[in-house]
Amino acid sequence: MSKAADDGGVPGGRGEPAQQLGGEAAGGKLASKLSASSFTPGWTKVSCPCCASERVEPLVLVKLGQKAVPETKRWLIKLIGAPQKDGGAGLLAHPGEDATGNIIVLSAPRCTLLRATEELGLCKIYHTGEMEAFAYNDRDNFRNSDNMEVFLTLAERQYIIKYELDGLRAQKDLRIPGLPDSCTLQKRDNIWQKLGQVGVVVDTFPLHNPDKLKDLSESWYSGNQLTQPLDKVNEYFGSSVAFYFSFLDFYTWSLLPPAILGLFIAYFSTKDIDLHNLKAVFSMLWSTVVIELWKRRSSTLSYQWGTLNLAERFAEPRPGFHGDLGVNPVTGRVEPLFPEWKRDLRMALVSVPVVGLFLGLVVLGMMCFYWAEARVKWLHKDWDSMISQTFLYVPSVLHIVYTNMLATVYRTVATSLTEYENHREESAYDNHLTGKILVFTFFNNFAVLFHIAFFKQDVPLLRKRLASLLIITQLVNQVTEVVIPFLVDRFISAPHRSEREDDPKEDKFRNQGTLPTFPGLFAEYIELLVQFGYLSLFSCVFPLTAVLLLLNNLTEIRSDAYKICKLFRKPFYPPVASMGVWKVAFEVLSFVSVVSNCWLLLLSPRLQKTSQEAGMSGSHLLVGAVMVEHVLILVKVIMAALIPDEPDWIRKKREHIEYTSMQALRQQVRIYSKRISLKGK
Amino acid sequence: MSKAADDGGVPGGRGEPAQQLGGEAAGGKLASKLSASSFTPGWTKVSCPCCASERVEPLVLVKLGQKAVPETKRWLIKLIGAPQKDGGAGLLAHPGEDATGNIIVLSAPRCTLLRATEELGLCKIYHTGEMEAFAYNDRDNFRNSDNMEVFLTLAERQYIIKYELDGLRAQKDLRIPGLPDSCTLQKRDNIWQKLGQVGVVVDTFPLHNPDKLKDLSESWYSGNQLTQPLDKVNEYFGSSVAFYFSFLDFYTWSLLPPAILGLFIAYFSTKDIDLHNLKAVFSMLWSTVVIELWKRRSSTLSYQWGTLNLAERFAEPRPGFHGDLGVNPVTGRVEPLFPEWKRDLRMALVSVPVVGLFLGLVVLGMMCFYWAEARVKWLHKDWDSMISQTFLYVPSVLHIVYTNMLATVYRTVATSLTEYENHREESAYDNHLTGKILVFTFFNNFAVLFHIAFFKQDVPLLRKRLASLLIITQLVNQVTEVVIPFLVDRFISAPHRSEREDDPKEDKFRNQGTLPTFPGLFAEYIELLVQFGYLSLFSCVFPLTAVLLLLNNLTEIRSDAYKICKLFRKPFYPPVASMGVWKVAFEVLSFVSVVSNCWLLLLSPRLQKTSQEAGMSGSHLLVGAVMVEHVLILVKVIMAALIPDEPDWIRKKREHIEYTSMQALRQQVRIYSKRISLKGK
Known part of the structure; x- marks a missing residue:
């Protein structure tokens, strides 16, 4: 498709048939x-x-x-x-x-x-x-x-x-x-x-649709726009994609305050230690504000895009759903039914243990890695040869291979598990699958960092690891997500496509089939979530995190937009009312961050030194940290409860929709039921 | 009214007119x-x-x-x-x-x-x-x-x-x-x-209605019934009262497991210390299970009593509500409107500071009390006379007087504040008023205990105080709630009522006017909440709490039933779908209990001794306690999320009601709107 849209810019020539067919x-x-x-x-x-x-x-x-x-x-x-x-x-x-x-x-x-x-x-x-x-x-x-x-x-x-x-x-x-x-x-x-x-x-x-695509790409990533044409994205790709880009946008701008504060602290850091604690407390509260404001923004978008009132649970079940035929007690239609308790049982007795097993395998892998590393170092000390030098890298390489293999196997297992759970609605299926993969990926990404922070209690190592992770993962992501697909498209697929010049009408359609399938929004969301994890869980050890993420995301918006428009087939996405399970993931992370930050602050050498100078014992410091943590969590819970999840005007619109349907029920004499009752007589 | 119903038992005589008028x-x-x-x-x-x-x-x-x-x-x-x-x-x-x-x-x-x-x-x-x-x-x-x-x-x-x-x-x-x-x-x-x-x-x-009342009282508290006739209570007094008694019932039975465990531990307490910790962990998780199961029971009752789908927010505003006339955007009716942001502003800038002020006054009173007590003790040591002996009681008496005065003033202030907040719905008004008084009452009741637990860190004193509070408050409550009204009714009001024998028909009605107004369910609920607080917050220091509460509640059910049937005027209560704000209060308490129990366990002399023997430092013990606390809170959150708030069949019924109203909207061509659109043309 990239060719077709490119051609659209050239009047005449091959551009015309494209317009005739798609435009x-x-x-x-x-x-x-x-x-x-x-x-x-x-x-x-x-x-x-x-x-x-x-x-x-x-x-x-x-x-x-x-x-x-x-x-x-x-x-x-x-x-x-x-x-x-x-x-x-x-x-x-x-x-x-x-x-x-x-x-x-x-x-x-x-x-x-x-x-x-x-x-x-x-x-x-x-x-x-x-x-x-x-x-x-x-x-x-x-x-x-x-x-x-x-x-x-x-x-x-x-x-x-x-x-x-x-x-x-x-x-x-x-x-x-x-x-x-x-x-x-x-x-x-x-x-x-x-x-x-x-x-x-x-x-x-x-x-x-080449014309629309051209229009969209021009207003999205070709120029130097600061805002994204979200309504156009929704029109072209659907609300799932539009929600992702809206969140990316919202989240990127919300990085501005912590980034400015981070720069400020990095500049003044030598003079005053309290700034670090201030920054940590600020980040912890900031994350709740951002998430609550996003909920409001999300419900506004959902209203604008007409997905406030989706009725998926009243619709036909999703294609993969199976069960005994029966009368749905909600809608009265004959369709396959599957009892809720059976699904719960399957989740409790099969899914949870299997997911737990894989999480255990991640920990096992990490432990083996640490053991092997120590072993190899000890060997190297003993032998100190070129061979033992290369051996030093073996554990890391093995660990990376193991982790990747595990992730691939897990993905297949998670899909089968979710299929086995037999969800009725597409969204429930998606949420359970996403949830499973999310927990694993998150564990996989953060296990090492948590290990360093909580067991090794080595703040400098954590800082080093975090900085390198931030920079490396971002580079790797950009390369694998955009550069490689771009090169493949340009030098491998494109020459192949342009061969059949003789039948352009049909070819335009066929060509789109040769583009790779869009890999889905999961990878995009998990990238943001891992970012957000680095930022919120460990930000107090590396204050420039927000700055790096802000820079990364400003390019990410464009590269993601380019990618979905040019490098892949157009994906099918159902209309959705929100980000679904991702919102929950971000919220959970924001609460876990309080625990981790309080712990890291407690470990920080400066605080340890100050408190020793002030004659506080370790226990007192610990009690203090625990109290600060509890107060912060309380404040976050109260803030989350007090900030309404939808703006007042959206609430009124939603209530109006509900009221209208209630009124309709009241004004209507239900004839179909009357007919049944007459038959009964 | 008590007389009228009493008479109902005697055939003929004065009973007949009552039946004619009310039955x-x-x-x-x-x-x-x-x-x-x-x-x-x-x-x-x-x-x-x-x-x-x-x-x-x-x-x-x-x-x-x-x-x-x-x-x-x-x-x-x-x-x-x-x-x-x-x-x-x-x-x-x-x-x-x-x-x-x-x-x-x-x-x-x-x-x-x-x-x-x-x-x-x-x-x-x-x-x-x-x-x-x-x-x-x-x-x-x-x-x-x-x-x-x-x-x-x-x-x-x-x-x-x-x-x-x-x-x-x-x-x-x-x-x-x-x-x-x-x-x-x-x-x-x-x-x-x-x-x-x-x-x-x-x-x-x-x-x-004397006949129905007689029937109700016979099946409620006259015999030795183990269950309450909740449907009849709902029929006679309405769902608000029925929800209170259902909860009292449910809560009382749910005390059985901790009571049995408490007895068991009290018996074996000398042999094994781990039992205490086990009991504490059990209580903490038990409270979440109880609350989640109550939610399910509550939604079932709400379905049975037809209050699942109350449409208060679409109805006319409550009488005290005022605002500029305008068109309600939800219902399209002309009625007084009051912007949400103004209410939020009033709550944030007026209500919250005033409530905070009163909480501060409670703390101030407590501090003055401790200061005065220390001062008086010191004086007594100095003088050691009869006068100084009596002075020893002065601080306590002053503190009690001060606390009671404060509570009375606060109640008036809370009512005006809630009136000023200008809520549109009766339930919102009730919830905000209840919430305000609840926070204060709770603070008033627990400030001293928390002070002993967290500042004085004196577990034996806490145990003594808790035991005496448990027994004294229960006795005082039963006396003030039932015995005094009963005596007043029997010896002061009743003779007054029976004077006008000449005109029984009208007198039956008039007599009901001489009964005191029912004081409301607030006092009943707060009694349960304070009980629940004693049980969940401090249970680990006094394992027999649940036993005492169980005994108390078994009599409480009967005395409360007797009270509402016989001693007061029949109250008006709107249909409600749940306990409202009280459910939240119990939930919050159940989470706070984890923090307080973990702290108390940490303070327990036995644990301190064991850990010292095992060579653990205070810091290690503290870190352990914090970890246990976090895990317990996590488990509670997960349990609360996993146990569905309504049984599966209720969910289906509710969805069916929603589906029917949606179908009605779809099948209906909205003629009223068409008329408007025709006019527009």
Whole structure:
């Protein structure tokens, strides 16, 4: 895709076809002509008259595997185009250049989009100008509900297609045409999952829109902007990505005060020791303020982006969810059910012990490393040869290899564990998976530092280690995340892509398939969290941490933006209302930081010296530190309780949405229940 | 009222009239004849045909003051009887024995009750057997919605009358008939509040129902029941009272494990010291389990009693609330508005400093007491006479007087502060007032103990003080709460009441007015909280605490039940969904207990001796204690997070209620908004 967008800058030439195919918002008429004529045999027909439109916007590309014979493809296109009441996805499908090609291009008609908007629980602007929970029956009262490209964001339109595909379930036992007899679908089987398993569908990914992408990248990272175009990011990539960048932005600016204070202290550090303690106390309280303010900002963004009222738990369960068929007591629909206690039991008896085992392996690895290091040093002292010199590095290398291997194995194990826990909602699945990996990664990153701080109690070593970690990890991250993908794209993938110049329309779509998959926001968030850990847990030993992080993050914003726009396939992300489990992780860290900082302050040689001079015993100093710690935690808890999690005006808007739905219930005579009661009589 | 209920046991005699007037559920026909004939001129007419009923149940008594001339009374009865759309209360009124008497008896017609049920957001049983949020429009689908005495509890019917009276607002500027010209009502003035201020209405209280009361008391405290009839308590006194007794019950039974452990340890204490530490750790974790389980029980009760979905914040503001008229952004109604930031400012700049000042005065008093005690002891040593002997008691007496005066002043100050904070909802007002008094009372009760534990570090003194406090406060409480009111009632009030034998019907009502007002649940809750404080904060120094408390509470249940049934007027209590701020107080205490217990364990002479024998320094011991404390707090936090606050089936029911209201919103085309949009075109 990077080529397509690059070309967009050059008028004429190869840029034109791209605009014709992808640039619906700008060149709508051109594209509609194109989709009606040049594509053979064209888009599937829509079933309802209100959705009939001359313009069809290609949104999602499905890549078929070797197994998909033309018969299967025809069946698939028919299935995708069939109305939902007949078990189809209610979407629009286009077979690509010809019926035998291995791609299907998808789009969605208005009715499907609007119904899914209601199902997802998205809020949209009502004709009064307020955000209201969207209701299909009331669609005419919502602004722009006749123009899908304004009413829904690109990310929402594309996600809805994935949502509909994932929701496809076999209405009866069925053999997939063109496939061997072994590939049959049982009733209520998830069709899309099955098609992936048998190799018919290899890939499903949303298409980039070159015009919008160009517009976005110009206002995001090309110039010297201080602010990010967050609404545009939300429009293009969806609220998950937009929340990440909003948080990155917010967090970076919030580093300014500790950075200034850090510089100030670094300058005056020789004159007054109390400044260090002041800085530590300031950091500890600052982290709570930042997190509370972020919660407010987050709820404001969620309101703006219409995700305040998501109704995931009322929607269909996620594709991987399985259970006995039954009536959902909440919604009254027939769907697979899985008892809560069984899930809790699985978590308690399987997940927790396994995660604990891996954490134990991390500690074991660390202990082996220390033992081996001591052993090798002792050997080196004994022998003092070139060989023993090289041996000195063996434990470190082994430890790094071990840690990396463990992390890889753990990731697979965590995924299976979370799959086994059988969560009903996508977000619950994500949160549990993220939580598991997060605990491990965090442990993996901080075990050594904690060991130095609490067992070795060696503050200078801690300082040295922290400074080197800060600088090295940041460099390594930037290189692995951006430089390597950039080089791979430029010198390996790009020449490969530009070969097929003869068929640019289809190639544009196919080319996006050759880009690597976006690795997900997990790595980005964990990077921030580890940063935040360095800053909050150990900041009092190295006051310039905030300065280094501020500098790093200012470049990180741009490199992350460049990366997601240019180097990867466009990812699917569901609409979300917040950062989810990450917020909790940052909050926990901010409380742990009080304990660690108080301990480090207690260890600081200066304080030890001062207190000895003042004739305080070690016990007194310890009691003092414990009291300071308790007071700080109390202050943080009170601050967190006192600062409201959402601004007053958002609270009112949210309550208004709740009130409206309550009023609706009251004004309505529930006819469907009346019918049942009449039957009963 | 105690007499009336006592009489109920004797067939014939004075018991009959009581049954005729109050015992509607049982003697419905008798009473209806009575209300139609013997009362002159009888009940006001109802305006809507569906509410016309032969039976009217007297629910609430209004006592008029000296200022209320017959003209005023007639106006008042008309106002109360007028439909709500004409600015009336939509209730039924009866002028008592004659038009010049100083009482008005109130009841409510079906429509008013049902509409208020909707407004309060009560849940009732739908025809499907599920609890659903009641909707007036859908009333025919709710079970028993034609029989108010089954559909609503007695407490709910009575509270609704108070709710309607409190909601009376002047529709235009108005002179109150029969009163001097100075007593005028401005538009939107709260009428009932104003009538109270000018002395027209002296008292408004709900009437006891002798039959139901007799039934309740028999199943509650007369026999040797182990369980309380909580549903009946909820039916008769409302959910606030029922929640108190449920909690008392739950808490008492939860004392069993620590009491058994305490007895066990007291028996084996000489043999093994580790048992004490075990007991302390057990108590600390036990308190979290108890509170979490109570939350689950509480939500179950709330579901049973239909208060899961209360809609207070969408209802009219409470009577004392004032502000500039404006459009409520949530409900769109015109009502007084008061900005949130102003309230926050008032709390931060006025309430917090004033409360802090009073806490400071408590500490100051304690310090003066210690100073004076030392001074007097020194004087006594010097002089050693009878006079100096008596002087020894002066500081204690002065301190007690000072503390009590301070508490009285503080209560007044706290009420004005909370009034000044201008909360919109009754529950917010209650919670803030309770919170303020709670902090002070708690401080007042525990300051001395904390001083002994943390500053004097004198464990034997603490143990002595704790044991005496436990026994003395319990005795004092039982005496002041039950014995004194009982004696007053029996020997002072009762003879006074029985004088007017000639007019029993009216006297039954009037007699209830001579009973003292119920002092509220605050004193009951604070007693439990202080108990819980003794138990959780200092239990490790006196292992028999739980045993003493268990014994106390078993009698407390009965005496409290007797008290509320017999010794006081029936109180008004709004439906509530939980214990409110008290739950938080118990939770906070349970966390503070970890800190205090770890400290006390550290101070314990046995541990000090053992560690010295083991060659541990004081610092090591301290670090150990701090680590244990942190781990315990972590375990408590994790336990609190892991135990769900509501049982799975309640969560599903609640989600079902939410889902239904969301579905209603979706299925409904909002015509009222369409009308506006059509007008706009």
